[in-house]
Amino acid sequence: MDKHHFKNFSMMIVDDETFVRSLISRVLLEIGVGRVQQAKNGKEALDELSKRAFPIDLIILDLEMPEMNGFECLHHIRNSSNPADRHIPVIVLTGHSGRRQLLAAADLGIHGFLAKPISRNTLEKQLVKALTSPPIDPKLLRAEHETPEGNIHKPPVIEGKS
Numbered sequence: 001m002d003k004h005h006f007k008n009f010s011m012m013i014v015d016d017e018t019f020v021r022s023l024i025s026r027v028l029l030e031i032g033v034g035r036v037q038q039a040k041n042g043k044e045a046l047d048e049l050s051k052r053a054f055p056i057d058l059i060i061l062d063l064e065m066p067e068m069n070g071f072e073c074l075h076h077i078r079n080s081s082n083p084a085d086r087h088i089p090v091i092v093l094t095g096h097s098g099r100r101q102l103l104a105a106a107d108l109g110i111h112g113f114l115a116k117p118i119s120r121n122t123l124e125k126q127l128v129k130a131l132t133s134p135p136i137d138p139k140l141l142r143a144e145h146e147t148p149e150g151n152i153h154k155p156p157v158i159e160g161k162s
Contacts, residue, residue, distance in 0.1 A: 010035035042073025
């Protein structure tokens, strides 16, 4: 996918940090994304999804936010009464790459991970992957990262600064 492929996509960034939302919005527009919407927490994201004038093709979702965190928001999206919302690709954005958090997010149906700070190259790779691949299989992810006793022995690969 190149810039021309992203022009018909609408994406939403959900993060409580204004700087992070602005930075990711700018990068998305630079790589050719047609529409970028922002929300400062999960509650605002759900409100925007319910009243949107155009479909959202992908959500970049922070996990740790006040009012409604990313886990709660993702749970509501995946259980939405709107069938289209239940299948929106979601990339988790996190400043903390805790294995248990990421595995829990995978259980809720995500398409990728991004660690803060992000780079343009990594963001673009994750967008392509999320838009062209099924959600991460939590069973496969766990199998890769657990010992036979069920203990997690290494973190999932998390794309970050490159």
